[in-house]
Amino acid sequence: MMKSDGGDIFLSVRNLTVEYVTKQETVQAVNSVSFDLHKGKTLGLVGETGAGKTTIAGAILGVLPVPPAVTRGGEILLDGEDLMRLDEATMCKVRGKRVTVIFQDPMTALNPVMTIGRQIAEVIELHDAVSRKEARVRAERMLEMVGIPAARYDEYPNQFSGGMRQRVVIAVALACNPELLLADEPTTALDVTIQAQVLDLIRELNSAKKTSMILITHDMGVVMEMCDDVAVIYAGEIIETGTLENIFEHPAHPYTIGLFGSIPKINGDSERLSPIAGLPPNPADLPKGCKFHPRCPQAAEACKSGEIPVREISAGHFCKCRGKAGEA
Amino acid sequence: MVRYILKRLLLMLPVILGVIIVVFTLLYISPGDAASIILGTSYTAESAARIRETLGLNQPYLVQLGKYIFNLFRFDFGDSWVSGVSVSSELITRLPRTLLIGSLSIVITAVFGILLGVTAAVNQNKWQDSLCMVLALLGTSLPGFFFALLLALVFAFTLQWLPPYGMGGPEYYILPVVANALGGVAMLARQTRSSMLEVIHSDFIVMAKAKGLRRRDIIYRHMLPNALIPVLTTIGMQFAGVLGGSIIIETVFALPGVGYYLVTGCNNRDYNVVMACTIIISVAFSLVMLLVDLLMAMVDPRIKIQFSEVKHGRGK
Amino acid sequence: MKKHSALFLVLCLTLGLCVSCGQATSAPSAAPSGEAPVVETDSAGTTLKVALTNPFSGTSAINISNPYRYATFSQVYETLIAYEDGKYVGILAKEWKKLDDYTWQVTLFDDIKDSQGNPFTSSDVAWSFDGQKTAGHVLRIYYEFGAVEVVDDTTFKLTLNTDSDGAFYLLGVQMLLCTQKASDDSPDQLATMPVGTGPYLCTKYVEGSSCTLTKRSDYWKKENLPKASLANVDTIEISYVPEAVQMLGTIVSGNVQVAGEVDMSISKDVDSAPNVLTKYISNGTYNGLAFNMKGRAVSDNKALREAISYAIDPQGLIDAVYTGHATIMDTYGMATASDYNPAWVSGISYDPEKAKEKLTEAGYPDGITITLVSNNVGEDAQLSELIQGYLGAAGINCVLDYVDPASGAARLAEGEWDITHSGGIGVLDMSLFWGNIYNKSETDMSMYFHNDPALYEIYDAYKLAGGKTAENLQKLYEYEYDNVTWLPLFNKHVFFALSGGYKDIYLNDCYMSLPYLGSVTR
Known part of the structure; x- marks a missing residue:
């Protein structure tokens, strides 16, 4: 659906729909989401908590908790190959090698009773068929690369701070030179100075290896630092995509506009934040028509029902809205 | 680490001393006259008085206690006044048997308990989970002696695969060990299951999956080592249960061990036997708990750190 | 999850029900062929497999209080005499005679040798008896032992503290003897491996678990073997099965092929098992009801004691508690006592009508409440409850006061009770039978607080040296008959099970009905 010119498309997600089904209710987490990612580029997936961003990442990797999670349809084309059609054994070869993850919470992402070095070496041994010794050497190199002395190979996660642990997670994610890196709010749990260091590190390593990355975040500042393209999610749907300039300078969707409006500006003269009115919808009971219409200042009767069309506002800039949308 | 072990061993001594004093006092104040039991139907006041004199039961409490503790330092547990045989020589032959059965029972308990618990947790809410938990329920509900007799009936008398009682080669130990292991399996299975469930939903397990590890490897390399740490403590405590259970098992299977010795000692008010058995069991249990603590320290790096010298300081 | 669990539980319950319905109340049909196999003789000789109830510690001849230890080693060690078929026969002793009231002279057989070849002589008798005394021993009879004076190798004089014949016979029948040399040669005074003069020797002993006895080829007794000296099987393998x-x-x-003592809880199943015989002694032990003779309603009221006595049905007690394995005891004394007279009947039998009459006569037409003290375990407790029931039917409200067996004597000494039931083992003369009831303790009263001067006049006359005459015994009997201070109830059988083609075994009715294992016959 959404194409852009230039650069080959490395990852293509088409009409991905994921629900969480329990006896009490069905939660629609991701609703027919589609987007593309170009090789070597970074796509920022922006949205509020609970919008469905992590679910998209989980669906790509196939690590969603399966009894509640049900994937209802769609395709995930990695370099042409549909990940959703692969059997478990083949998918295991993809995970950790071609597609890797950086998790949000470094404090719990590591196995507390295994040395950090071993956790890195494990993934190397698994995918690259090397001896234990060789794996250790490479793991030590990874440690150095993320700024941890190799001598600390045999230490345990509880001997490291949050920032250091996140570096270990990054080392694990990049150990086998992945083609696609999914970074799920990698700096949310860290303080600001560390955040800068970690982001620098990621950017460095990515550019060295030409890794494609999906960066999930709710922090617009991070998006600006790191991303080439942006996709905005609301209530499990992509409501706007485009390049960084498109989104930041010409936001089209009322939600995106609202997002920027709610960021405090240091030289603005408003005394209060201007949040978006209302609350995000209950994913078990989504509104009909446009999911944002209950809170949209520009909502019209037509927005309350039916399938909302996607309109191309300019080259590579798409918006899912019936409204006047983005004059500027 | 060595210092820690020594300190713990030293701390065991006041515990044992406490046990000795408490049990001695309880026996001393409990009603019941050793002389009447010994004499039974041939009880007369004179012979009873004579026996009490010989056994030193007329001396004041502190004198008796003091004498007993003094003898302990010489490893003299006294003689059984029912048989006249020295208690320490009895214990030397009986203790290995009880410990052997106890250790084997613990191993079986651990193996089956963990297996059931892991199967239940990994297949949570499916039929395997229900089956394992029902089996665990049966294990807790069936009384030990009943199960022991059932085993004897089925395997010894009906099928005639194993001897019903007695001592001898390894085949004599199979039924007693299995019977003794039953109760522990249930508790351990539940403990393992809940421990595993806590771990199953952890972030690092998702991470392990994201690395591309196969399910089996995730279970054994990542889930189990984390889940088993609290289970280790439970296994240690089971040891006490196993030692206690040995009383029933030894009676049913006619294995002369410490448990049976303790029971007959209690019935006969044979103070020396009761004291000695209680002390031995306390010592054994304390040692096992110490072992478990050390094992946990070795296995769980979060605890290990407290003992090793911190070479690198807190990393930042 | 819940559905599955429920399903599995129901499956288990159904399985359990099916299995148990199939079994019903019959004995487990254990042996696949359904029949206990007949023991065959082969070139290796006959082996008798025995199961005894309780294990024990120690294998020496001294300090034996556990009956199963006695049963195991009474084939290895021997006694002076044995009681068989109503008379005394000599085992180690060839002859014995009473020299005066307190002294007996005994002559041993010549050439008695133990299994290590040591000769057994009078000095060994002296040594064994002294050893028993210094072991501080437990059976009351040993306190009657005075001294042994060695005359020569085969003759000695035994002095007692009492002039009762029964004391001599009891000592002779019960005391196991061994040679001093064997004990000295043994590293632990025969504590872990016995050496004796008997027809068997012990080849393997695992403490608490099993014992193997093998027939001696060099047994010293060659002819006129009494039952206690028989060795009808070549090997005896004993195991101890408490459960x-x-x-x-x-x-x-x-x-x-031989098992015992059979516990009451399985007696019905043993009785009904195919190809299993039971062998018992009918006067192994006795049980009776005693009254508190001081300070209670029953103490001075003979009619009340009679009412209580008539209200109880001993046959009912026997059927309910002992599954028929007991005989009603309606006399004072037991056939094993050397001075027993079968004419000493109690004159009381079960008669509820008469009980009610006597109760009115006693002055309690509307009933009375009394207290029964008894042990709180097993058969004792069951007996108490049944007695309570019988008394209740006669209008007597009986309150049960249970005590721990260890505290029994102390509780009785407190007073504050009306009746109690208790038992004893077979006695060898009536002085011991009456002694259990009338002997005064340090507090100058009997266990049941007898304090009637008339009674003690008769009893003391009986106890005097030379007083154990039939006349004096008759007076005692008449006193009891007239005063009903003790009611005989029943003699419990001690029984053993025989199978595998064995039809008979000799049980020692003078000492706890223990079997002489070597005496099995087909």
Whole structure:
């Protein structure tokens, strides 16, 4: 659906729909989401908590908790190959090698009773068929690369701070030179100075290896630092995509506009934040028509029902809205 | 680490001393006259008085206690006044048997308990989970002696695969060990299951999956080592249960061990036997708990750190 | 999850029900062939497999209080005499005679040798008896022992503290003897491996678990073997099985040919098992009801004691508690006592009408409440409850006061009770029978607080040296008959199970009905 010119498309997600089904209710987490990612580029997936961003990442990797999670349809084309059609054994070869993850919470992402070095070496041994010794050497190199002395190979996660642990997670994610890196709010749990260091590190390593990355975040500042393209999610749907300039300078969707409006500006003269009115919808009971219409200042009767069309506002800039949308 | 072990061993001594004093006092104040039991139907006041004199039961409490503790330092547990045989020589032959059965029972308990618990947790809410938990329920509900007799009936008398009682080669130990292991399996299975469930939903397990590890490897390399740490403590405590259970098992299977010795000692008010058995069991249990603590320290790096010298300081 | 669990539980319950319905109340059909196999003789000789109830510690002849230790080693050690078929026969002793009131002279057989070849002489007798005394021993009879004076190698004089014949016979029948040399040669005074003069020697002993006895080829007694000296089988393998159900299984499956003592809880199953005989002694032990003779309603009211006595049905007690394995005891004394007179009947039998009459006569037409003290375990407790029931039917409200067996004597000494029931083992003369009832303690009263001067006049006359005459015994009997201070109830059988083609075994009715294992016959 959404194409852009230039650069080959490395990852293509088409009409991905994921629900969480329990006896009490069905939660629609991701609703027919589609987007593309170009090789070597970074796509920022922006949205509020609970919008469905992590679910998209989980669906790509196939690590969603399966009894509640049900994937209802769609395709995930990695370099042409549909990940959703692969059997478990083949998918295991993809995970950790071609597609890797950086998790949000470094404090719990590591196995507390295994040395950090071993956790890195494990993934190397698994995918690259090397001896234990060789794996250790490479793991030590990874440690150095993320700024941890190799001598600390045999230490345990509880001997490291949050920032250091996140570096270990990054080392694990990049150990086998992945083609696609999914970074799920990698700096949310860290303080600001560390955040800068970690982001620098990621950017460095990515550019060295030409890794494609999906960066999930709710922090617009991070998006600006790191991303080439942006996709905005609301209530499990992509409501706007485009390049960084498109989104930041010409936001089209009322939600995106609202997002920027709610960021405090240091030289603005408003005394209060201007949040978006209302609350995000209950994913078990989504509104009909446009999911944002209950809170949209520009909502019209037509927005309350039916399938909302996607309109191309300019080259590579798409918006899912019936409204006047983005004059500027 | 060595210092820690020594300190713990030293701390065991006041515990044992406490046990000795408490049990001695309880026996001393409990009603019941050793002389009447010994004499039974041939009880007369004179012979009873004579026996009490010989056994030193007329001396004041502190004198008796003091004498007993003094003898302990010489490893003299006294003689059984029912048989006249020295208690320490009895214990030397009986203790290995009880410990052997106890250790084997613990191993079986651990193996089956963990297996059931892991199967239940990994297949949570499916039929395997229900089956394992029902089996665990049966294990807790069936009384030990009943199960022991059932085993004897089925395997010894009906099928005639194993001897019903007695001592001898390894085949004599199979039924007693299995019977003794039953109760522990249930508790351990539940403990393992809940421990595993806590771990199953952890972030690092998702991470392990994201690395591309196969399910089996995730279970054994990542889930189990984390889940088993609290289970280790439970296994240690089971040891006490196993030692206690040995009383029933030894009676049913006619294995002369410490448990049976303790029971007959209690019935006969044979103070020396009761004291000695209680002390031995306390010592054994304390040692096992110490072992478990050390094992946990070795296995769980979060605890290990407290003992090793911190070479690198807190990393930042 | 809940559905599955429920399903599995129901499956288990159904399975359990099906299995148990199939079994019903019959004995477990254990041996596949359904019959206990007959023991065959082969070139290796006959082996008798035995299961005894309780294990024990120690194998020496001294300080034996556990009856199963006695039963195991009474084939290895021997006694001076034995009581067989109503008379005394000599085992180690060839002859014995009473020299005066307190002294007996005994002559041993010549050439008695133990299994290590040591000769057994009078000095060994002296040594054994002294050893028993210094062991501080337990059976009351040993306190009657005075001294042994050695005359020569085969003759000695035994002095007692009492002039009762029965004391001599009791000592002679019960005391196991061994040679001093064997004990000195042994590293632990025969504590772990016995050496004696008997027809068997012990080849293997695992403490608490099993014992193997092998027939001696050099047994010293060659002719006129009494039953206690028989060695009808070549090997005896004994195992100790404390658990009653295991004992039952092992009897029924034919794993053992002799088993005992059979616990009451499995007696019905043993009785009904095919190809299993039971052998018992009918006067192994006795049980009776005693009255508190001081300070209670029953103490001075003979009619009340009679009412209580008539209200109880001993046959009912026997059927309910002992599954018929007991005989009603309606006399004072037991046939094993050397001075027993069968004419000493109690004159009281079960008669509820008469009980009610007597109760009115006693002055309690509307009933009375009395207290019964008894042990709180097993058969004792069951007896108490039944007695309570019988008394209740006669209008007597009986309150049960249970005590721990260890505290029994102390509780009785407190007073504050009306009746109690208790038992004893077979006695060798009536002085011991009456002594259990009338002997005064340090507090100058009997266990049941007898304090009637008339009674003690008769009893003391009986106890005097030379007083144990039939006349004096008759007076005692008449006193009891007239005053009903003690009611005989029943003699419990001690029984053993035989199978595998064995039809008979000799049980020692003078000492706890223990079997002489070597005396089995087909």
